[in-house]
Amino acid sequence: MIDFVAIGHVTRDLLPDNTSTSGGTARFAALLAQRLGLRAAIVTASVEPVPPGIAWISVPATVSSTFENRYTPAGRQQWLHAIAPSITEAVLPRIWRTAPVVLLGPVLHECSPTLATFFAGALIGATAQGWLRDWEADLPSRIRPRRWRPTPTDLARVHVLTLSSEDVGGDTELAAHYARLVPIGIVTHGAAGATMFVYGRPHHIAAFPAQEDDPTGAGDVFTTAFLIRLWETGDPFQAARFAAAAAACVVEGPGDAALPDRVQIVRRMATVPDQS
Known part of the structure; x- marks a missing residue:
């Protein structure tokens, strides 16, 4: 049985020394849940390596969502280089839908808050960060703020x-x-x-x-x-x-x-x- 399900893109983060690392809310969340003694799982769309001991299922993907932080005199700028597919309820394993704790952790509004409705009885959390971002269609693109307008129905189960x-x-x-x-x-x-x-x-x-x-x-x-x-x-x-x-x-x-x-x-x- 899974205790904790994290949903969101596991990302590829480009570093200043021309290397990269895996990141994303879902990955950090599942690893911490594991560290705290819970059986953790990730639902994602990513080609990143699976963290040891974490259950994992991914939408078929050829790229991971890829970010870069650029540091300028005016402060940090975040750039988007690639976008993985969206995550829908079709990929959610039925047996994971009984998990008691679920976190929606979008980085690029890849998962809708309405995914919470598929986890009857769970305590549902969500990070708003990914729903508050926007970008240009031509990549790479600088991330810019987005005015998010969720309806009461969207957040009814959060x-x-x-x-x-x-x-x-x-x-x-x-x-x-x-x-x-x-x-x-x-x-x-x-x-x-x-x-x-x-x-x-x-x-x-x-x-x-x-x-x-x-x-x-x-x-x-x-x-x-x-x-x-x-x-x-x-x-x-x-x-x-x-x-x-x-x-x-x-x-x-x-x-x-x-x-x-x-x-x-x-x-x-x-x-x-x-x-x-």
């Missing part, structure tokens, strides 16, 4: 939605609007913590101190840790504290190597007293 303030260009009103579309919406602010909206009411979530080395995947780790701990406890405030500690751990090292286990997360939580 329990938790996360996004970063960076995803909306720092527009706090727009971020809050998206966060209030679901029972629990979370807007992350990096080292400044996060704002968690519980049925529309905002609550500040403090970040844990960290020596940042590589912020890649921090938001994905926060979301995954939150979702798993919410499933385990039913308490969004306990889940948020656990997630903040997990995110603080992962930024202190590069890529997969910094993904924490439960012992590391609990140890980080112990460094700052719980004020709730």
Whole structure:
């Protein structure tokens, strides 16, 4: 039986030294779920290698969605070089549809939020980042913001939605609007913590101190840790504290190597007293 299903493109990320690595929300999420003791699976469209110990199914693809970060005096620019196919319900294994925890992790709106309807009884989370991106048809293309307009029906089965303030260009009103579309919406602010909206009411979530080395995947780790701990406890405030500690751990090292286990997360939580 699968405990945790992550849906989204596993990406190819081009690095400044002309090498590349695998990435994407679905990959980070499944690896963290595995590290936390869950049996994890990925539904994707990708030609990237399968992470050891992770169940995997892919839409037939000849390329992985491929990204590049370019650093300029004006800041970071993200470029898109290739796009993998969309992910539909046809590829979802029937036996995986009974998983208790599901994360929709689009990077290029490759999976619709309505995929949540195929997981009856599951706790459903989603990262909004991929639905908030747009690009030109001719690749390579610079990624630009997209005004996402989900309907109430689109998000009817989504329990938790996360996004970063960076995803909306720092527009706090727009971020809050998206966060209030679901029972629990979370807007992350990096080292400044996060704002968690519980049925529309905002609550500040403090970040844990960290020596940042590589912020890649921090938001994905926060979301995954939150979702798993919410499933385990039913308490969004306990889940948020656990997630903040997990995110603080992962930024202190590069890529997969910094993904924490439960012992590391609990140890980080112990460094700052719980004020709730």
